[in-house]
Structure formats: structure tokens, C-alpha cells
Amino acid sequence: MEKLQxxxxxxxxxxxxxxxxxxxxxxxxxxxxxxISVNAPSFSLVNYQAFFRQQENVFVLFQTIKMSxxxxxxxxxxxxxxxxxxxxxxxxxxxxxxxxxxxxxxTSGLVRTYAWTVILGDHGxxxxxxxxxRLISDPLPLxxxxxxxxxxxxxxxxxxxxxxxxxxxxxxxxxxxxxxxSMGARPFAAFWRVFLPLSxxxxxxxxxxxxxxxxxxxxxxxxxxxxxxxxxxxxIAVQVASSLNLAPIAAAAFILLAIAVFMLSLFGMDIxxxxxxxxxxxxxxWRSQLSSLGALPRYLNEIAIPYRARHxxxxxxxxxxxxxxxxxxxxxxxxxxxxxxLFPELIxxxxxxxxxxxxxxxxSGFSLQWYRSLFxxxxxxxxxxxxxxxxxxxxxxxTIAGTLAAAGLARTSPRPRTFLMMxxxxxxxxxxxxxxxxxxxxxxxxxxxxxKTGIVLAHSIGSIAYVVVIVAATLANFDQRLEHAAxxxxxxxxxxxxxxTLPLIRPGIIGGAVFAFIASFDEMxxxxxxxxxxxxxxxxxxxxxxxxxxxxxxxxxxSLLTLMPVLWLVALYVTWWRSRLRLQDAPVNSVA
Amino acid sequence: xxxxxxxxxxxxxxxVSDTSSVSAQIxxxxxxxxxxxxxxxKDFSLxxxxxxxxxxxxxxxxxxxxxxMLLAGFVAPSKGDILISGRSVAAVPSYRRxxxxxxxxxxxxxxxxxxxxxxFPLEMRGMKATERARRVDRMLVRVHLKDFGDRMPSQLxxxxxxxxxxxxxxxxDPPILLLDEPLxxxxxxxxxxxxxEIKALHREFRKTTICVTHDQEEALTLSDRIVVMRAxxxxxxxxxxxxxxxxxxxxVANFLGEANILESRDFKIEADAAQPLGTVAMIRPExxxxxxxxxxxxxxxxxxxxxxxxxxxxxxxGPLRKYQVRVGxxxxxxREQVASGQQTFRAGxxxxxxxxxxxxxxxxx
Numbered sequence: 001m002e003k004l005q006x007x008x009x010x011x012x013x014x015x016x017x018x019x020x021x022x023x024x025x026x027x028x029x030x031x032x033x034x035x036i037s038v039n040a041p042s043f044s045l046v047n048y049q050a051f052f053r054q055q056e057n058v059f060v061l062f063q064t065i066k067m068s069x070x071x072x073x074x075x076x077x078x079x080x081x082x083x084x085x086x087x088x089x090x091x092x093x094x095x096x097x098x099x100x101x102x103x104x105x106x107t108s109g110l111v112r113t114y115a116w117t118v119i120l121g122d123h124g125x126x127x128x129x130x131x132x133x134r135l136i137s138d139p140l141p142l143x144x145x146x147x148x149x150x151x152x153x154x155x156x157x158x159x160x161x162x163x164x165x166x167x168x169x170x171x172x173x174x175x176x177x178x179x180x181x182s183m184g185a186r187p188f189a190a191f192w193r194v195f196l197p198l199s200x201x202x203x204x205x206x207x208x209x210x211x212x213x214x215x216x217x218x219x220x221x222x223x224x225x226x227x228x229x230x231x232x233x234x235x236i237a238v239q240v241a242s243s244l245n246l247a248p249i250a251a252a253a254f255i256l257l258a259i260a261v262f263m264l265s266l267f268g269m270d271i272x273x274x275x276x277x278x279x280x281x282x283x284x285x286w287r288s289q290l291s292s293l294g295a296l297p298r299y300l301n302e303i304a305i306p307y308r309a310r311h312x313x314x315x316x317x318x319x320x321x322x323x324x325x326x327x328x329x330x331x332x333x334x335x336x337x338x339x340x341x342l343f344p345e346l347i348x349x350x351x352x353x354x355x356x357x358x359x360x361x362x363x364s365g366f367s368l369q370w371y372r373s374l375f376x377x378x379x380x381x382x383x384x385x386x387x388x389x390x391x392x393x394x395x396x397x398x399t400i401a402g403t404l405a406a407a408g409l410a411r412t413s414p415r416p417r418t419f420l421m422m423x424x425x426x427x428x429x430x431x432x433x434x435x436x437x438x439x440x441x442x443x444x445x446x447x448x449x450x451x452k453t454g455i456v457l458a459h460s461i462g463s464i465a466y467v468v469v470i471v472a473a474t475l476a477n478f479d480q481r482l483e484h485a486a487x488x489x490x491x492x493x494x495x496x497x498x499x500x501t502l503p504l505i506r507p508g509i510i511g512g513a514v515f516a517f518i519a520s521f522d523e524m525x526x527x528x529x530x531x532x533x534x535x536x537x538x539x540x541x542x543x544x545x546x547x548x549x550x551x552x553x554x555x556x557x558x559s560l561l562t563l564m565p566v567l568w569l570v571a572l573y574v575t576w577w578r579s580r581l582r583l584q585d586a587p588v589n590s591v592a
Numbered sequence: 593x594x595x596x597x598x599x600x601x602x603x604x605x606x607x608v609s610d611t612s613s614v615s616a617q618i619x620x621x622x623x624x625x626x627x628x629x630x631x632x633x634k635d636f637s638l639x640x641x642x643x644x645x646x647x648x649x650x651x652x653x654x655x656x657x658x659x660x661m662l663l664a665g666f667v668a669p670s671k672g673d674i675l676i677s678g679r680s681v682a683a684v685p686s687y688r689r690x691x692x693x694x695x696x697x698x699x700x701x702x703x704x705x706x707x708x709x710x711x712f713p714l715e716m717r718g719m720k721a722t723e724r725a726r727r728v729d730r731m732l733v734r735v736h737l738k739d740f741g742d743r744m745p746s747q748l749x750x751x752x753x754x755x756x757x758x759x760x761x762x763x764x765d766p767p768i769l770l771l772d773e774p775l776x777x778x779x780x781x782x783x784x785x786x787x788x789e790i791k792a793l794h795r796e797f798r799k800t801t802i803c804v805t806h807d808q809e810e811a812l813t814l815s816d817r818i819v820v821m822r823a824x825x826x827x828x829x830x831x832x833x834x835x836x837x838x839x840x841x842x843x844v845a846n847f848l849g850e851a852n853i854l855e856s857r858d859f860k861i862e863a864d865a866a867q868p869l870g871t872v873a874m875i876r877p878e879x880x881x882x883x884x885x886x887x888x889x890x891x892x893x894x895x896x897x898x899x900x901x902x903x904x905x906x907x908x909x910g911p912l913r914k915y916q917v918r919v920g921x922x923x924x925x926x927r928e929q930v931a932s933g934q935q936t937f938r939a940g941x942x943x944x945x946x947x948x949x950x951x952x953x954x955x956x957x
Contacts, residue, residue, distance in 0.1 A: 176699050179699035184713060184716035189687075
């Protein structure tokens with residue numbers, strides 16, 4: 001008890017478990033990896049020179065950057081108007097749409113990629129449809145090309161773009177737009193001069209997240225692309241599997257990391273800008289914006305002024321024309337985006353109940369045969385069971401370590417907090433393949449390659465990061481004076497935490513635990529590197545079979561993986577809703 | 593010669609006469625605003641004269657904010673019409689109405705400096721950069737923020753933000769100024785100071801101004817006329833003095849200042865020929881005199897009512913003392929200026945209360 005109390009008084013002590021795991025699995029090996037890449041102890045750049053000397057490497061590197069840029073750009077172009085339309089929708093519609101964006105985000109990326117192979121394949125949905133309609137005589141080559149990769153990448157990353165945009169846009173004070181309009185700004189001017197600039201922090205963090213995630217993309221180019229669409233991650237993975245020489249792998253990993261870090265430092269490090277930081281970063285970014293980019297719009301604006309002057313008089317007291325046309329266009333756009341986001345998941349679920357002997361759409365009848373074959377196959381059962389065990393263990397471990405770390409971070413002073421937060425978040429901000437290679441090396445050090453313990457540890461570093469982010473966000477809204485109040489009533493630190501802090505941040509902890517589980521259950525890139533040949537988790541086994549489109553057993557696995565996050569979402573909603581209900585009740589009770 | 597030099601805009605005209613009183617008359621004709629089946633504003637009719645400062649006063653939920661939204665053009669009336677200078681604006685979107693609005697939380701653009709905030713309405717009107725700069729400079733001096741032009745709104749104090757908001761609403765020289773709880777976010781001292789500031793700005797620019805507030809003191813000090821609203825309807829419209837001195841309803845009497853309702857069970861008020869049916873008698877606390885029961889009667893005693901009661905409580909508030917006196921089952925509030933040689937009464941003492949019959953007002957209950 002006394003020890004615990006001491007630990008409670010020492011905020012750094014709470015962070016130790018999380019940092020220790022991160023240090024052993026990720027920190028030490030990434031340093032090792034760096035030393036290997038620079039050929040320590042003789043220190044030379046031979047490995048990097050070797051990388052750039054091979055034309056094929058340079059080609060893959062540029063292709064990786066190019067594909068990431070294109071995918072990010074498409075995400076901005078589709079994501080920004082979507083987020084805007086969602087924010088201006090009426091409340092019930094908005095809530096529904098946000099849920100529709102959340103569902104694919106929580107759904108396994110692997111399943112969503114698989115869905116596109118089903119849709120775009122030679123015997124897939126589109127080709128079958130066109131063949132049936134006799135519009136074509138041979139299947140169109142829709143799959144295994146660059147377009148398919150972009151479709152898949154954007155599909156997977158659109159929620160990652162939309163969600164930060166939504167959170168920033170929802171924070172924009174609506175009265176600012178009313179103010180702009182009252183000063184004579186037409187709707188477009190109000191948007192351009194007020195809404196857009198204020199939403200830029202969201203664009204920035206969304207772009208950054210999507211770009212960095214794109215750099216580390218692995219599953220989608222492998223499953224949807226042709227041989228020439230490989231990205232650096234695929235390249236590294238192949239080398240890890242085939243060669244024992246770590247030096248070129250280390251060099252490639254650090255080149256990838258360097259691009260990511262360069263982008264991060266260019267746009268500012270704090271991807272998950274916390275509430276109290278936001279005000280400051282907005283202002284700072286605005287200063288730089290005014291000096292660099294600001295000149296152009298201002299110039300264009302000056303040109304437009306005489307035009308506005310001429311029309312000002314004519315426009316005064318003029319009745320506004322109905323904008324129903326633009327409303328319809330907006331609704332259609334959002335509908336199309338939602339179909340794009342959700343249809344593939346739906347396809348997988350529908351197809352898993354197919355009665356036919358092959359994968360076909362629409363299914364010829366309803367049957368549970370593929371679920372029967374899934375649960376009749378001991379290798380699938382084993383994979384499912386392994387994944388579940390690993391997921392639960394990871395959840396328990398990372399929820400405890402992550403919550404303690406978040407509580408510790410809340411008590412440290414801002415400077416070390418920002419730094420420690422950045423360190424803890426590296427496993428989810430660095431490209432997945434780099435994390436994978438580092439974790440591989442870390443588990444080699446511990447002799448845990450190919451063991452469940454090893455996989456649990458490798459998954460935990462990412463899951464801890466999710467728990468810390470979510471619990472820290474909850475703690476940021478937590479009123480510290482409540483703790484002081486409890487202490488003034490003679491409650492010790494432990495009792496204060498258990499009786500006051502914990503009940504209030506419980507929704508955050510549950511949310512963190514759900515994310516920890518989903519992250520682990522769905523993890524494939526890191527797992528594929530550290531599992532050796534002895535353990536096949538569910539995503540790993542599914543990935544092996546993903547190109548065999550004929551077997552609908554995969555559709556059954558996929559729909560299980562799809563339905564799970566939906567169930568989680570319901571669970572989350574219920575806990576959050578209940579806690580909010582309780583908070584709403586509170587003042588009523590105190591009055592009564 | 594440019595195209596728009598040939599066709600002068602209203603703004604160019606305004607420039608000639610500069611900040612002279614270009615103000616408009618507002619007529620609100622029988623406006624109703626329904627949200628679903630609930631009427632936030634019902635059968636609202638009002639004429640605001642040119643250059644008048646009118647305050648819409650009411651408790652929260654009385655529909656005053658909706659009334660302002662209707663005027664600003666952010667919501668459209670379900671029924672009725674709004675005329676500005678004789679032209680219907682019910683279907684005109686807010687950006688085509690020429691109105692300056694000060695929002696409740698100021699709504700200063702957080703991403704623009706004070707200077708750029710002030711330039712915004714001018715830019716939207718299509719004014720050239722040099723002219724904009726000239727006007728902004730002048731306005732910054734006017735609101736005592738000469739050296740604050742390059743600050744961001746977040747770097748200003750509450751009072752400074754309030755002044756920027758006022759300046760931004762006035763700088764485009766709109767004929768109408770709308771204020772939404774303009775002093776709600778300020779602390780007491782600052783509020784008094786800003787009341788003076790707003791009053792001075794109104795004297796200087798003579799804009800037709802409509803202010804919405806729940807603060808009676810703000811309404812009394814600022815306005816030429818006050819509209820008291822209750823449950824979506826106008827309860828009474830009059831000058832501050834008349835409204836305070838001659839409230840027509842019990843609601844207005846209670847909402848503006850304090851009122852003693854003299855229930856007939858405790859007070860015998862001779863049936864006055866002037867007392868309309870369905871009304872109750874009311875007296876303001878400062879019109880009641882408190883004396884010892886044995887004190888000699890005044891010369892004008894026959895013009896006065898007199899009752900005895902027992903002091904329930906006494907509150908000392910600097911320049912005045914406030915007594916609560918129990919008369920029968922009623923509590924009468926008495927407010928007395930503190931003066932030298934005055935007798936103070938403690939709780940439990942017997943006292944006599946007196947007031948002039950002519951100070952009694954009859955209000956509908």
C-alpha cells in the first residue's frame with residue numbers, strides 16, 4: 001500500500017511499465033537497426049550507397065512516395081467535402097454519418113482489401129455483372145493494377161482523413177459564419193475566408209496521418225496490385241523473409257522512416273494535437289501561412305474587390321434564390337462516398353451466406369455452409385483461437401500499462417509530457433513495416449520469435465499507444481479540482497484514484513481497451529514478421545488465402561472480422577451513453 | 593475612368609457624408625416564428641424609429657433571441673413581414689442586409705488579427721485596400737485600440753474584444769446595429785464602463801440599434817425604449833422611465849426592479865375608482881417609508897396609507913438599507929436611503945409603513 005502511494009506521488013513511476021515494454025521491443029532494436037544500417041562500428045554509408053546504386057530500389061522508393069502522395073491527395077479531395085457536408089447536416093443525420101465513417105475505420109483493413117478483390121476480380125462482381133449484361137465478352141482486367149491499388153488505399157484511408165477533419169470542423173464556432181454573413185460575405189466567401197482557414201489544422205493532421213500510413217502500406221499493394229505496384233514495405237518484407245542479412249533491410253527501413261520523419265517535421269510533430277495545444281498551434285501555423293501562402297489568395301481577393309463593389313448595391317435587400325440544387329448535389333456526393341466506404345464490407349457479409357459452390361454475387365441462395373466449413377476446419381479454429389487469446393492478453397496488458405502511463409503523463413510538466421507522448425506514439429506513427437522489423441529484431445534479442453509471448457509483446461507496443469491516446473484525451477477533460485476535493489476530504493491518492501478518477505475516466509479506459517483489442521486482432525504486418533512459421537493468427541491465415549477468390553470460407557472469416565467491430569461499437573456506445581446518462585442525472589439528484 | 597466611379601454605390605455616398613447618421617426605420621409586422629408547433633415568437637409587431645436605441649428585454653426562453661435572429665436574417669419568419677426603410681426583407685439572406693451585429697461571444701475571427709477582423713466587412717463591400725486601412729486606423733483610435741491592430745483576438749482582454757466587436761459592427765457604416773447580449777461575458781465593473789462606451793458610440797453614430805438582453809440594468813441605462821417579452825409575446829413597450837414607473841402587468845413590475853404586490857387579504861386599499869377590474873395594487877420598495885409605530889403623524893396623513901408590521905430581516909447594502917417587513921402573511925420590501933440621524937430597526941421590532949396613495953400602481957396579475 002505504501003509503495004503504491006509512493007508510486008502515485010511519483011508520476012514518472014506510472015509511465016515505467018509502458019516505457020519498459022516499448023524500450024525492449026522497439027527502442028533498443030531501432031537503435032541496433034540504425035547502427036547496423038550505418039555499418040557500426042566502422043561507420044560508413046555503404047548500405048545506403050548500395051541501396052541507391054540498385055536502380056530497382058530507387059524505382060520502388062519513388063513509386064512508394066508517388067503512390068502515397070496520390071492516395072493522400074485523393075483522400076483530401078474526397079474527404080474534405082464529405083466532412084464538411086457531414087458537419088452541416090442536421091443532428092440525427094450527422095450522427096448516423098459519423099457512425100458510418102467509424103465502422104469501416106474499425107473494420108479489418110485486410111477484410112476490406114479482400115472485398116475489393118471480390119468486387120474487381122476476373123470473376124468478381126463488376127465483371128460478372130457486365131458479362132451477364134453481355135456488355136463485354138471477356139473479363140476486364142480491373143484487378144492487379146495501379147488503379148485497383150489506389151481504390152483500395154483510398155478506401156482504407158478515407159476514414160483516417162475524415163475523422164480528424166470532423167473533429168476540427170465540429171469545433172468551429174458557427175456564430176463566426178453568421179458573423180461573416182452579417183458583414184456581407186456571401187456563403188462561398190464566408191466558407192473561403194472563415195471556415196476553410198479554421199479547418200486547416202484538421203486538413204494538416206489528416207494529411208499527415210494518411211501520408212505516413214500510406215508510406216508503410218503493405219497489404220493493399222500486395223493483394224490488389226500487380227508486380228510493378230510493389231511499395232517499399234513489400235520490398236522489405238520479402239527481404240526479411242528471404243535473407244538473413246539485416247544491413248540492407250535496416251538501410252531501407254531507415255530511408256522509409258526518414259521520409260516519414262521529414263514529413264512530420266515539415267508539418268509539425270504533434271499529430272494528435274491535444275486540446276490545450278491546439279489553440280497555440282493554430283495560431284502559429286496561421287502566422288507561417290500568412291507569410292508564405294497568404295500572398296496569393298490575398299492578391300486574388302484584391303482583384304475581385306471591384307467586382308464586388310459593383311454588385312454590392314444590386315445585392316442589398318435582394319431575396320435569396322433557393323439552393324435546393326446544391327443540397328441535392330451534396331446529398332448525392334455523401335451517398336456515393338458512403339457507398340464506397342460501406343458497400344465492400346456489405347458484399348463480404350452477403351457473400352459469406354452464399355449457397356453456391358463458388359464465390360458468386362448475387363448469391364444463388366442462403367446457406368451457412370461456409371461457416372460450417374470454417375468451423376469444421378481445425379486449422380481455422382486454431383487460428384481463431386490463437387488470435388483471440390493473443391488479443392485478450394494484449395488488451396489486459398496494454399490497458400493497464402497504458403492507463404497508468406496516461407495518468408502519469410497527466411501529472412508531468414508539459415515539456416517532458418510532449419516528448420514522452422511522442423515516444424509512446426511512435427509504434428502507431430511510424431510506418432508499420434519499420435515497427436515490424438524493429439520488433440522482429442527485439443524478439444530475436446529475447447529469443448521469443450515464433451512464440452505467443454513474442455506476438456503479445458509486439459502487439460502491445462501499438463495497443464499501449466492507442467490506450468494512452470484515448471485515456472489521455474479523457475483525462476484532459478477531467479477536472480483536477482475533483483481530485484483535490486477528494487483529497488481535502490481525507491481520501492488518500494489510491495482511494496482518490498479508485499473512487500473519483502477511475503469512475504469518471506472509465507469510458508475512456510473501455511474505449512482504449514476496445515481499440516487495443518481491435519488493433520491486435522487485426523494486426524498482420526508486424527505479426528507476419530515475428531510469428532516465424534509456428535503460429536498462424538486469423539489475419540495471417542486469411543492473407544495467405546486472400547488471392548484464392550474461389551473459396552468463400554474467407555468470406556465467412558471476413559464477415560466475422562467485419563461484424564466484430566460493429567458489435568464493439570455498440571458496446572462502446574452503450575457504455576458512453578450510460579455514463580453520459582449518469583452525468584445528466586447527477587445535477588437533478590443534487591437538486592432533489 | 594473606371595466603371596464603378598460612374599455608378600456610385602450607396603457606400604460611396606456614405607463616404608461623402610462620412611459617419612453621418614445613415615440609419616433606417618424598422619417595421620416588424622405581426623411576425624410569428626414556429627419551431628415545429630412551438631411558437632418561439634408570436635404575433636410580434638414593433639416599429640423602431642430611425643436612430644433609436646431599442647432594447648428587447650426578457651428572461652431566457654422568452655423569444656428575444658429568436659426575435660434578433662429574425663431581424664438579422666438568420667431565420668425566416670413563419671408568418672408576417674419585416675420591413676427595413678419600407679422594403680420587405682423577410683426573404684433576404686443575412687449577407688445581403690446591411691447590418692452590423694455584435695454577437696454574444698463576439699464571434700471575432702480567431703485566425704485574423706484585429707486589423708483584418710475590422711477590414712473584413714469593408715472587403716466584403718468591395719472597398720480598396722488604402723481606403724480600408726484609413727478607416728480601420730480611424731476606428732481603432734475611436735475605440736482606444738490604436739496599438740492593438742496587429743494582435744490576435746485571443747491576445748486581448750474581454751473588454752478589448754468587446755470593443756473590437758463593436759468596431760467591426762460599426763466600421764462598414766451599416767444603417768442598423770444589432771447587439772446580442774453585448775455585455776453578458778464581462779464582469780461587473782467592466783460592464784458599467786462598456787455601457788458608457790456603447791452609449792457614447794450610439795450618440796456619435798446614431799445608428800438604429802436593437803439590443804437583446806436579460807439584464808434589466810443594462811436595458812434601463814442604455815435604451816430609448818424597452819420591449820419586455822414574455823413567452824414569445826410582447827408584454828409591454830415603453831421608455832425606461834415609464835416602464836419602471838407605470839408597469840401594466842405584474843410580470844413587468846417584477847422583472848424590472850422589485851415590486852410589492854399588496855394582496856387584498858393583508859392590505860385595505862379603499863376601492864379606488866381608477867382600479868381597473870382584474871388588477872392588483874403594487875408599490876415600489878423605495879416609495880415605502882418606515883417609521884416607529886409611535887412616531888407622530890405627518891401633515892399629509894390623509895394622502896397616505898399606513899399599516900403596521902414586524903421587521904423580519906434587515907440587509908445593509910452600503911448607501912441603502914433593505915428591510916423585509918411582515919404584514920399579515922405578506923412580506924413588504926422597503927428600501928431606504930441611508931441618512932444621518934436615521935432610526936434603524938432590528939429584526940423583530942414593530943414598525944409602521946407608510947406610502948402615498950398616488951404612488952400605488954395597478955397591474956394585471
